[in-house]
Amino acid sequence: MRVLIPSPLRSYTQGKSEVTGSGATLAAMLANLEAAFPGIRFRMIDEQDRIRRHIRIFVNREQVHDLSARLSGRDEVQIVCALTGG
């Protein structure tokens, strides 16, 4: 599946804005992403498996809030960093 990476996380993906992910759930996809790009998961997901406050994850343009969300190989996962202020 396509996984779109926001600029703050591209230091982990060698600058790539899009990588290929795999996994039947968001949790599995993130585990595979971590294996490929070590350190990336903890910057998005805290130690209690909660999506961090200023991270949004969309699957086919629908926001998901839980790592148990089901995924298929045709899905597009978009990770967005959402924060305003100085």
Added chain:
Amino acid sequence: MKRRSARAGSMGSRRPARRSRGAGPSVRGRDDRRVVLLVATRKGAFIYYGDSQRKSWRVDGPHFLGHIVNHLVLDPRDGRTLLAASRTGHLGPTIFRTVDMGRTWQEAAHPPAFPKAAEGERARAVDYTFWLSPAHPTEPNAWYAGTSPPALFRSEDGGMTWASVEGWNDHSMYLKWNPPQDGTPDGPILHSVLVDPRDPNHMYLRGNGGTFESPDKGRSWRPLNKGVEANFVPGPEPEYGQDTHCLWLHPLKPDRLYQQSHCGIYRLDRPGEQWERIGNNMPREIGDIGFPIVLHPRDPDTVWVFPMDGTSVWPRTSPQGRPAAYRSRDAGETWERQDRGFPRAQAWFTVKRQGFSADECDPVGLYLGTTSGELWMSANEGASWRQIAAHLPEIYAVVAAMSP
């Protein structure tokens, strides 16, 4: 796990940082040593290299531009391991490590994080790491980290992996000792993790409810706040709940502790238990409120503070808009104002608790960073001051280290 190169840095360092000294005598300033200032800001880290006279300064940075860097600390034991506590507005907290003064950085494989909570347990997450301390010299790769929420973590491998110190983080009194609704605008914090140079098991720290002591390397803790005012809670002076802004022990006289508290300046000589409010000897119109306190590296009776306005709504700026350090050379009996070189009026400095430090040279150099991004120094123990940088982001921490 990952090695990512960052910005180019320069010279390495093999000399100890004053702040993190362990046992043993201080080395007097020598001609071949240079002062390096480790400046952590809300928008990145900067390293300033002084010349042999501490006159001109060369900046290397920013490192991690846009990252919130709370602390940048050089290991005095190997003189080259430098850790940075970092996060960004979007991304979770982590630790970066360099052994070549920032030429290349490596991210911690397992940054400070709580264990995964079982069903029904309190599910805590580290918001950011606020504080870094090398452990005792006999434990060469061990470090401590203090975080928000106020928790203690320990690394055994030079900062690459971190484990929760359960003796503090899971203490039965944790919620009473760390009232969750209190704390800084950025949340409650744990800091001032100090290790007795004579005994790696004997530690102090600042939790969100004051000063605490452990005799057994963090397995057990007890409050150490007698005599410290807590005028923000009703009733008589509590056993805990005080607000220690900054705490240091003297490396050459480790039974001598100083703290700048929310409610004044205090000294404690162990094995005594009762803090003495040495800030009562400050001029009444200045008061004894502030964030940092700095110790002289060789004289346990000499200490500096940087007072701020703690009246009415607590502006936390220099009283009357006239910045000044105050020095005591008699362990707090008397204080002298040191303002030569600072603006005489309309200068509303705020210097945070990690933003003021001393080098090991003779005479001692003092360095402070303001929240308005100015870096100031004194090369003569506070007698006069000059600005060495301006226009930086909000400065959180200034640590003076020594390099060849």
